[in-house]
Amino acid sequence: MEINKINRVILCIIDDVRASHFFKFIHEGHLPNFKKLMENGIYSKTCITDFPSVTYPTHPTILSGTYTGDFRKEPCHGIPGYHWMDRGLVPPVLRDYGEIGSDELIQVYNLNSDMGNNCQTLLEMIGEGNRSSITQLISRGANYVYPENKIKLGLLYELLSLAFRKKERAQTIMQRANTIVIRKIIDSFKKPTRFFKKNEAPIGINLWFMSSDVLMHVFGYDSIVYKLNLMHIDKVMGLLIDELDKRGYLNDTAIAITADHGNYRAGNRAEISQFFQNIGSENYHKRKNIKGLVNITEFESVGHFHFKGNNNTTNEHAWPRPKINELEDYGPKHVNLINELFKLKGSRLMYYRDDNNTHEKGIIHLKRKEEKNGKIYSGRIEYKNLGLDFKSKYISEEPDGDIFGFSSDEISSKIMDGKFHSIDEYNDRTHHLDYALYPDLISRHFKNPRSADIIISTVGQYTYKITHGKKKQGSLYTHDIGLRESAVVPLLIGGSSEIPQKEVLHCKSTDIVPTLIKMLGKKPHESVVGKSLI
Secondary structure (H helix, E strand, O other): OOOOOOOOOEEEEOOOOOOHHHHHHHOOOHHHHHHHHOOOOEEEEEEOOHHHHOOOHHHHHHHOOOEOOOOOOOOOEEEOOOEEOOOOOOOOEEOOOOOOOOOOHHHHHHHHHHHHOOOOOHHHHHOOOOOEEEEOOOOOOOOEEEEEOOHHHHHHHHHHHHHOOHHHHHHHHHHHHHHHHHHHHHHHHHHHOOOOOOOOOOOEEEEEOHHHHHHHHOOOOOOOOHHHHHHHHHHHHHHHHHHHOOOOOHHHHHEEEOOOOOEEEEEEEOOOOOHHHHHHOOOOOOOOOOOOOOEEEEEEEEEEEEEOOOOEEEEEEOOOOOOOOHHEEOOOEEEHHHHHHHHOOOOOEEEOOOOOOOOEEEEEEEEEEEOOOOOOOOOEEEEEEEEEEEEEEEEEEOOOOOOOOHHHOHHHOOOOOOOOOOOHHHHHHHOOOOOOHHHHHHHHHHHHHOOEEEEEEEOOOOEEEOOOOOOOOOOOOOOOOOOOOEEEEEEEEEOOOOOOOOOOOOOHHHHHHHHHHOOOOOOOOOOOOHHHHH
């Protein structure tokens, strides 16, 4: 189907919204503007987000239409998580996109360069005209960005942080933040020369509502304040839609609404100090001059562990990647880390790469610990990459030990045929289950040289709240696991009457960019993994 009248696109990410909650609120009449977009455009109640389901890497994935991988050698982006370690540099870089006041002031400003040069954002693919990025710090391709500088970004963060310190005012604060975002966009249509060199309405806008994430973590997805905030986002989006209609822009505009991830409530908190005692080391920290052998980059219910390998390097700040035999006989106490990590409270799933992996082919080893009897089952993912043709094969090594539970489902069991499959084949067969697309997504994740050596998951039973080895405060409400509550997000694309009215039964977050690019009559970048929904 060809669409000829769409000249501008708006891509809106609402942080931390579960698809089931979003469409429930629509059907209950609480989100009338989103309901209009849904009824008069494309929508999907099952859009699968990236792994891990945290703000980063899901934002670069949505905005580029591609996933992470070996960003040095292939078309993809380079961001594996919200927190990561680049061991290829000496000393290794410890990235924390949420840290303010660090030696790099606000590390989130590194996002654009961290993505690497082998992908493009939606705004870069548009390539011409006035383009803006509103509270979306992945701003490549924009010729107007808000906040315009680090001082204004710091003030915005300060405004949002008031929700933590003054909970009785949280809803008012969040409404103010939402309104600021939309007013910036409306003003750019009213008076373009205030924002751009050309006196023309913008043709591409990235928009991020972060207020819903703040409230979810503080109060929970089941709180009235979280629900009221979503209703307010619907209200201010209605103001934008009305303004576009009033000025004659609505019928040539496509508005895409999605979320970066969903959410869940962890069962309980746990702590990890005994683990460091058992292996005879502590967590590495370059600024505190701690020369530990491990760095836990992030661990809520999904833990990302980097271990310092031994290749007899003379540079004490170098972090070689350990071989599997080193992981099985590690540190001064010669600990088998595979076994030791399964001793952590709630640890149920484990993933780690094979020694001989390249960006073209490799194996990811999988483990699952049975909760009842403690038995550990094994499986593996094999991947191969021929140009842009990436495929993976998921194998259960024991008849009763399927790691992701695909074999017990009539539809998904057909993907376990010993053959390599594309991501869309996994989407067709696993979208309705937990760990949808995981054989593909985990393989891509481990191809990134910044990814961890071992990843474990408590499947939401416990949360550890650790960033680069440091214990963080926080509630039980979070969102990093592969269960459907966290991995399935909503998608609406509406606005112009040119957009077909259809429900897409299942899709991927990487399908959004190629759909919008096709509506504009342009071609996506070669790195784009997703496909147009038209």
